[in-house]
Amino acid sequence: MDNKVFEDKIFGLVSYVVVSARNLLEEPARYGPFRLVDTASRLINILEEAGISSDRLKAVRDRIEAGKYSAMGTEEEFEQFLETTVFSVVDAMDNTGG
Amino acid sequence: MDVMTAIKGRRSVRSFTDQPVDKEMLLKLLEAAVWAPSAGNSQTWRFVIVTEEAMMKKIKMVSPGLLGNPPAVIVIAHDMALAKHKGGQMGAETLTKMDSAMAAQNIMLAAHAMGLGTCAIGSFHPGAAAKLLGMPEHIVPHLMVTVGHPAVKPPPSKRLFKEVYWFEAYHG
Numbered sequence: 278m279d280n281k282v283f284e285d286k287i288f289g290l291v292s293y294v295v296v297s298a299r300n301l302l303e304e305p306a307r308y309g310p311f312r313l314v315d316t317a318s319r320l321i322n323i324l325e326e327a328g329i330s331s332d333r334l335k336a337v338r339d340r341i342e343a344g345k346y347s348a349m350g351t352e353e354e355f356e357q358f359l360e361t362t363v364f365s366v367v368d369a370m371d372n373t374g375g
Numbered sequence: 376m377d378v379m380t381a382i383k384g385r386r387s388v389r390s391f392t393d394q395p396v397d398k399e400m401l402l403k404l405l406e407a408a409v410w411a412p413s414a415g416n417s418q419t420w421r422f423v424i425v426t427e428e429a430m431m432k433k434i435k436m437v438s439p440g441l442l443g444n445p446p447a448v449i450v451i452a453h454d455m456a457l458a459k460h461k462g463g464q465m466g467a468e469t470l471t472k473m474d475s476a477m478a479a480q481n482i483m484l485a486a487h488a489m490g491l492g493t494c495a496i497g498s499f500h501p502g503a504a505a506k507l508l509g510m511p512e513h514i515v516p517h518l519m520v521t522v523g524h525p526a527v528k529p530p531p532s533k534r535l536f537k538e539v540y541w542f543e544a545y546h547g
Contacts, residue, residue, distance in 0.1 A: 289432070289435070293436065293439055296439055296500050296503065300498055300500060304498060
């Protein structure tokens with residue numbers, strides 16, 4: 278991926294975050310954590326397309342994609358998804374080689 | 376497809392195939408939209424359909440709720456000056472939002488009956504979207520509906536039924 282394409286993708290992500298920040302002033306509270314994990318997933322995708330990837334980043338992204346829409350489910354489901362995602366990140370912290 | 380089947384079969388679809396939606400299908404959805412009820416038959420809704428990649432990309436940038444890669448988005452806006460003229464303050468501030476929702480539901484049910492997937496999007500920046508779409512100040516977007524050929528069919532979420540209705544008087 279050349280720098281121009283990379284910058285364009287990052288700009289899209291920046292826009293997503295900035296507009297989210299504004300809209301979240303009035304949106305349902307749980308949209309905040311949803312946007313944060315979705316941003317993490319989008320960032321991992323962009324990095325992967327730019328040739329930067331690892332097993333642990335892919336694992337985090339896949340876990341987020343599999344569970345992020347629990348934000349539309351019950352509070353317990355969403356909390357459980359976020360909680361398990363946190364601990365999956367913790368477990369991967371020392372896995373720098375993957 | 377009968378109405379109840381369409382109502383129960385519709386899902387919020389956030390994953391679409393790359394297949395574009397035919398213009399004739401989109402026009403059919405708009406026809407369904409304008410057959411929705413509107414407050415005082417005001418019909419102050421205005422629709423902009425986005426299908427071109429460059430505009431879609433910009434709209435996505437100001438619409439955090441617009442997830443996946445839909446080939447089309449129907450932006451439901453209202454002529455707020457006309458709405459105020461026809462319906463007063465209540466017409467402009469409240470009833471237009473209801474009209475948008477009813478038009479959106481018509482779109483979504485008609486789309487489902489045509490084998491298309493949709494998702495109603497409320498999370499976008501109205502001012503930014505209006506600017507990108509070239510809308511003058513009195514045309515205000517309220518809602519977006521993504522449209523495409525579904526890549527997956529999400530399972531239905533649980534619906535409360537017996538817990539949410541009473542005959543004659545509220546007994547909750």
